[in-house]
Amino acid sequence: xxxxxxxxxxxxEAEGTDSQEPLHEPNEVEDEDGFLLEVVAARIDLHRRLxxxxxxxDTGTDFQGGTPxxxxxxxxxxxxxPCVLMGKTLPGPNPSGNSGRAPxxxxxxxxxxxxxxxxxxxxxxxxxxxxxxxxGAMTTSAICDTGLESVSIVxxxxxxxxxxxxxxxxxxxxxxxxxxxxxxxxxxxxxxxLVMVAVVVLALSQADNGNPASLDAAGTGSQSKEPTMSPIxxxxxxxxxxxxxxxxxxxxxxTIEAILADAHxxxxxxxxxxxQDPYLTNYxxxxxxxxxxxxxxxxxxxxxxxxxxxxxxLVYDEHECDWLSHLxxxxxxxxxxxxxxxxxxxxxxxxxxxxxxxxxxxEIALLSSHIGTIGLIDEPMLQGPLxxxxxxxxxxxxxxRLDNVAITGFIPSELGLMTSTRHLTFRNTLLQGALPSEIxxxxxxxxxxxxxxxxxTTIDLSQNxxxxxxLPSEIxxxxxxxxxxxxxxxxxxxxxxxxEIGLLEHLSHMVIESTSYxxxxxxxxxxxxxxxxxxxxDNSFYGSVPSELGHLQGLEVLSLSYxxxxxxxxxxxxxxxxxxxxKLDGNPSLSGSLPDSxxxxxxNLTTLLIEGTRLTGSIPEASCVRLLDYNIECPLVCxxxxxxxxx
Numbered sequence: 001x002x003x004x005x006x007x008x009x010x011x012x013e014a015e016g017t018d019s020q021e022p023l024h025e026p027n028e029v030e031d032e033d034g035f036l037l038e039v040v041a042a043r044i045d046l047h048r049r050l051x052x053x054x055x056x057x058d059t060g061t062d063f064q065g066g067t068p069x070x071x072x073x074x075x076x077x078x079x080x081x082p083c084v085l086m087g088k089t090l091p092g093p094n095p096s097g098n099s100g101r102a103p104x105x106x107x108x109x110x111x112x113x114x115x116x117x118x119x120x121x122x123x124x125x126x127x128x129x130x131x132x133x134x135x136g137a138m139t140t141s142a143i144c145d146t147g148l149e150s151v152s153i154v155x156x157x158x159x160x161x162x163x164x165x166x167x168x169x170x171x172x173x174x175x176x177x178x179x180x181x182x183x184x185x186x187x188x189x190x191x192x193x194l195v196m197v198a199v200v201v202l203a204l205s206q207a208d209n210g211n212p213a214s215l216d217a218a219g220t221g222s223q224s225k226e227p228t229m230s231p232i233x234x235x236x237x238x239x240x241x242x243x244x245x246x247x248x249x250x251x252x253x254x255t256i257e258a259i260l261a262d263a264h265x266x267x268x269x270x271x272x273x274x275x276q277d278p279y280l281t282n283y284x285x286x287x288x289x290x291x292x293x294x295x296x297x298x299x300x301x302x303x304x305x306x307x308x309x310x311x312x313x314l315v316y317d318e319h320e321c322d323w324l325s326h327l328x329x330x331x332x333x334x335x336x337x338x339x340x341x342x343x344x345x346x347x348x349x350x351x352x353x354x355x356x357x358x359x360x361x362x363e364i365a366l367l368s369s370h371i372g373t374i375g376l377i378d379e380p381m382l383q384g385p386l387x388x389x390x391x392x393x394x395x396x397x398x399x400x401r402l403d404n405v406a407i408t409g410f411i412p413s414e415l416g417l418m419t420s421t422r423h424l425t426f427r428n429t430l431l432q433g434a435l436p437s438e439i440x441x442x443x444x445x446x447x448x449x450x451x452x453x454x455x456x457t458t459i460d461l462s463q464n465x466x467x468x469x470x471l472p473s474e475i476x477x478x479x480x481x482x483x484x485x486x487x488x489x490x491x492x493x494x495x496x497x498x499x500e501i502g503l504l505e506h507l508s509h510m511v512i513e514s515t516s517y518x519x520x521x522x523x524x525x526x527x528x529x530x531x532x533x534x535x536x537x538d539n540s541f542y543g544s545v546p547s548e549l550g551h552l553q554g555l556e557v558l559s560l561s562y563x564x565x566x567x568x569x570x571x572x573x574x575x576x577x578x579x580x581x582x583k584l585d586g587n588p589s590l591s592g593s594l595p596d597s598x599x600x601x602x603x604n605l606t607t608l609l610i611e612g613t614r615l616t617g618s619i620p621e622a623s624c625v626r627l628l629d630y631n632i633e634c635p636l637v638c639x640x641x642x643x644x645x646x647x
Contacts, residue, residue, distance in 0.1 A: 247271075247274070247275055247280075247288075248271065250285065250288065250289075251271075251289075251292065251366075252362075252363075252365070252366075254362050254389070255267050255271075255292075255296075255362070255363055255366075258362075259271050266296050266298075266299035266300035266358075266361055267296050267361065267363060269295075269299045270292055270295035270296040270298070270299055270363070271292065273295050273314055274288065274291060274292050274295060277291070277316055278316060279316065286369045286370075287320075289366040289367075289369070290320060290346050290366065290367055290369070291320055292363065292366055293363045293364060293365070293366030293367045294313075294320055294323070294346075294349075294367070295314060296361045296363035296364075296366070297349075297360070297361055297363065297364060298310075298313055298314060300358050300359055300360070300361040300363075301356040301357060301358040301359070301360070301382065302355070302356065302357035302358045302381075305357070306355045306356070306357040306381065307354055307355050307356065308353075308354050308355040309354055312324075319344065320339075320340075320346055321339050321340035321344050321346060322339075323339070324339040324348075324349075324350075324351075341370065345369070345370040346367060346370060346371060347370050347371060347372045347373065348371070348372065348373040348374075348375075348398075349367065349371065349373070349374050349375070350373060350374070350375040350376075350377075351375070351376055351377070351379065352375070352376075352377040352378050352379070353377070353378045353379070354379065355379075355381070356376065356379040356381060356382045357381035357382065358381075358382065358383070358384070359382070359383060359384025359385070360376075360382070360384065360386065360387055360407075361387065362387040362388075362389045363389075364387060364389060364390065364393075365387070365389035365390070365392040365393060367393070368392050368393050368394060368395060369395065370395060371393060371395060371396060372395060372396060372397050372398040373396070373398040373399060373401075374393075374396065374399075374400050374401070375399075375400075375401040375402075375403075376401070376402050376403070376405055377401065377402075377403040377404065377405075378403065378404045379404070379405050380404060380405065380406055381406065382405040382406060382407065383405075383406040383407060383408060383430075384407065384408065384409075385407070385408055385409030385410075386402075386407060386409060386410075386411065386412055386415075386431075387412070388412040388414040389414075390412065390414065390415060390418070391412065391414025391415055391416070391417035391418060392414075392417070393418055393421075394417065394418065394419070394420060395420065396418050396420070396421050397420045397421060397422060397444060397447075398422065398423065399421055399422055399423025399424060399425065399458075400415075400418070400421065400423070400424055400425070401423065401425040401427075402425065402426050402427070402429055403425060403427045403428060404427065404428045404429075405428075405429055406429070406430050407426075407429045407430060407431060408429075408430045408431065408432070409431065409432070409433075410431070410432060410433035411426070411431060411433060411434075411435060411436055411467075412436075413436040413437075413438045414438075415436065415438065415439070416436060416437075416438025416439060416440070416441040416442070417438075417441070418442070419441050419442060419443050419444065420443075420444050421442060421444060421457075422444045422447065422455060422456065422457050422458065423457070423458045423460075424439075424442075424457075424458070424459050424460070425458075425459075425460040426460070426461055426464060426467070427460055427461075427462045427463055427464070428462070428463040428464065429464050429467070430464075430465075430466055431464050431466065431467045432466040432467060432468075433467065433468060434467070434468035434469075434470040434472070435459075435461065435468075435470070435471065435472060435475075436472070437472040437473075437474045438474075439459070439472065439474060439475065439478065440472065440474025440475065440476075440477035440478060441477075442457055442478045442481075443478075443479065443480070444456075444457055444480060445480065446480055455482075456480040456481065456482035456483075456506055457478055457480045457481045457482060457483075458481075458482060458483035458484075458485075459478075459481065459483070459484050459485070460483070460485040461485065461486045461487075461489075462485050462486070462487040462488060463487060463488045464488065464489060465488060465489065465491070466489075466491060467489050467491075468489060468491060468492050469486050469489040469490075469492075469495065469512075469515035469516055469517065470492065470495055471486070471497075471498050471501075472498070473498050473500045474500075475498060475500060475501065475504075476498070476500030476501060476502070476503035476504060477503075478504070479503075479504070479505075479506070480506055481504050481506065481507055482506050482507060482508050482509065482530075483507075483508070483509045483510075484504075484507065484509070484510045484511070484512075485509075485510075485511045486511070486512050486513070486515060487511060487512075487513040487514055487515075488513070488514045488515075489514070489515055489516070490514060490515060490516050491516070492516050493516065494516055494517070494518040494519075494540060495515070495516050495517050495518070496517070496518075496519050497512070497517050497519065497521070497522055497541075499522045499524045500524075501522065501524060501525070501528070502522065502524025502525065502526075502527040502528065503527075504528060505527075505528070505529060505530060506530050507528050507530060507531060508530045508531060508532045508533070509531075509532060509533045510528075510531065510533065510534055510535070510536075511533070511535040511536075512535070512536045512539065513535060513536070513537050513538055513539070514537075514538040514539070515539055516539075516540070517536075517539045517540065517541065518539065518540035518541060518542065519540075519541065519542070519543075520541065520542065520543035520544075520546075521536070521541050521543065521545065521546050521560075522546075523546045523548045524548075525546060525548060525549060525552075526546060526547075526548025526549055526550075526551040526552065527548075527551075528552065529551070529552070529553070529554070530554065531552050531554065531555055532554055532555060532556045532557070533555075533556060533557040534549075534552070534555060534557065534558050534559070535557065535558075535559040536559065536560055536563070537559045537560065537561040537562050537563070537583070537586075538561070538562045538563075539562075539563055540563065540564060541560070541563040541564065541565060542563065542564040542565060542566065543565065543566065543567070544565070544566065544567035544568070544570070545560065545565060545567070545569060545570055545573075545590075546570070547570035547571075547572045548572075549570070549572065549573070549576075550570060550571075550572025550573055550574075550575045550576065551572070551575075552576065553575070553576075553577070553578065554578055555576050555578060555579055556578050556579060556580045556581070556604075557579075557580065557581045558576070558579060558581070558582055558583070559581070559583040560583065560584055560587070561583045561584065561585045561586045561587070561609065562585070562586035562587070563586070563587055564587065564589065565584075565587040565589065565590050566587075566589035566590060566591070567589075567590070567591070567592070568590075568591060568592025568593070569584075569590075569592060569594070569595070569598070569615070571595055571597070573595075573598055574595060574597040574598050574600075574601045574602070575601070576601075576602060577601055577602065577603070577604070578604060579602050579604060579605055580604050580605060580606050580607065581605075581606065581607035582602075582605060582607065582608055582609070582610075583607070583609040584609065584610050584613055584615070585609040585610055585611045585612045585613065585631060586611075586612045586613075587612065587613050588612060588613065588614065589614070590613040590614060590615060591613070591614035591615065591616075592614075592615060592616070593615070593616050593617045594610075594615055594616065594617030594618075594619075594637065595617075596617075596620075599619060599620050599623040600620075602623075603626075605623065605626065605627070606626060606627060606628045606629065607627070607628065607629040607630065608627055608629075608630040608631075608632070609629070609630065609631050610631070610632055610633065610637065611631040611632060611633050612633065613633060614633075614636065615633070615636065615637065616636045616637060617637055617638075618637065618638045618639045618644060619632070619637065619638070619639035619640050620639065621639065623639075623640075624639055624640040624641075627640065
């Protein structure tokens with residue numbers, strides 16, 4: 001399956017022969033790529049030094065190790081113009097004469113010198129006083145040939161005392177004019193050439209739209225299938241304007257570091273695949289990022305080695321929307337169940353039982369522009385920590401679902417940045433720690449559907465045996481929370497249930513089961529006027545059942561089984577006219593008589609579990625007929641096949 005993958009543009013001509021070697025897999029980074037990465041590393045290092053160094057040759061001065069030295073031999077070369085790095089302030093003199101390197105942001109700091117345009121030709125410069133700057137500060141303009149294009153660099157120099165400046169050859173008006181004329185002429189020629197290239201590229205692009213023939217990666221002009229692209233996408237770069245260096249610098253720092261650190265990393269393999277895409281120049285920046293992010297995800301989760309279905313992935317002739325289209329579609333949380341929207345923007349990454357093995361890469365954040373759903377389900381070999389870059393998925397409105405995976409580590413606090421997320425599910429994982437307080441930043445609005453149906457925020461943390469059940473008090477700030485599930489975590493000392501839960505006026509479903517919570521049930525539960533399901537079984541709650549529960553006029557399910565509740569049932573329970581299921585079993589200290597009004601008013605009750613309690617009373621025959629599921633403690637309770645007798 002993998003050997004037949006079509007990766008256009010990755011063929012190489014065998015040296016000295018007309019035959020071609022077999023197609024390379026993207027993970028085989030060639031020798032020239034190693035050289036490329038060394039070059040790119042040097043370029044990246046140059047850009048990083050912009051924040052800490054300035055390198056230049058001033059007129060009559062050669063900066064060596066930070067010490068200004070006048071050299072007449074350098075004057076003629078210096079007259080071509082001092083060279084400085086982009087966007088940095090030229091430091092003033094160093095009155096102490098100390099050698100060495102200091103950040104250019106410090107007054108009087110000197111850069112480690114002797115560098116002229118970082119090894120690239122300096123093709124011209126000018127120098128002038130800007131009256132708009134304070135203290136008559138000087139500005140210096142240098143034109144450096146970077147190998148990509150000639151770049152005009154203008155910097156502001158800090159004002160210095162004229163007496164501190166070293167002696168230099170007089171800079172005459174005639175010399176400046178000649179220099180400026182030469183620079184302007186070269187800039188004009190470069191500009192004209194760029195315009196011509198743009199016109200040619202535009203013409204070729206328009207021609208390609210009507211001609212299915214396109215050049216393959218070897219430039220042979222053979223017929224190849226064009227990719228399916230969104231009609232709104234335009235050609236944004238010409239081939240000459242996307243060299244590998246520029247393509248790399250378009251990526252986030254963490255990706256660049258991973259590529260430069262290991263030429264066989266998932267990021268390096270994804271970059272190697274992307275830069276050989278024959279249609280690369282047709283993509284917008286967003287689509288380049290999406291394809292790079294998906295490729296990194298593919299390699300990081302064993303796409304070539306362990307995936308069950310991977311036939312269409314990383315095929316250049318296939319739109320990324322079609323990489324997932326043949327897999328079984330999954331629709332949850334009301335999502336569309338389609339990888340892309342009508343404009344062919346990638347919006348859903350949902351994989352289930354597909355053999356993913358590895359970890360989720362940080363490059364998942366490259367999908368951020370339109371991605372609305374991420375679901376990785378029944379992938380037990382998916383492990384490693386959750387990348388903090390998930391917090392950059394600001395448009396992940398439909399949700400993040402990790403179900404039956406081996407993800408480890410803590411839930412990143414950066415997830416609080418996903419403020420538009422409606423659904424967060426971590427079920428049956430190896431996560432540890434607790435839900436971060438930043439969850440209180442979730443403020444996704446309701447999503448409305450037909451017939452008045454609406455979808456709010458849901459949080460499901462079920463069956464995570466290493467994850468704390470502790471709820472931060474900030475949970476009360478998630479104003480549109482409608483569903484809260486915390487099941488199966490008893491790894492910590494006893495916890496008090498947060499009273500802030502009573503602020504959730506839209507909460508309709510709450511399950512707190514098999515946790516370390518103890519103490520009395522908070523009376524604030526009675527403020528949850530939208531509550532329909534309240535299940536708080538198998539905890540360590542003690543004390544009486546709050547009478548405030550009788551205020552929940554819409555409650556349908558109440559389960560308080562297997563706690564340490566005591567005392568009697570409150571008479572307010574008779575007001576729960578919508579109640580269908582009442583489960584109180586497993587509370588041996590719960591006692592008292594079942595009020596007759598409980599059965600008279602609860603006409604919808606079909607489930608009654610009170611075994612393992614000391615409740616007494618009788619159940620009317622009419623109520624027994626309605627009960628579909630019941631267990632009672634005979635002979636404490638009579639009726640429903642239990643004969644009435646004195647214990």
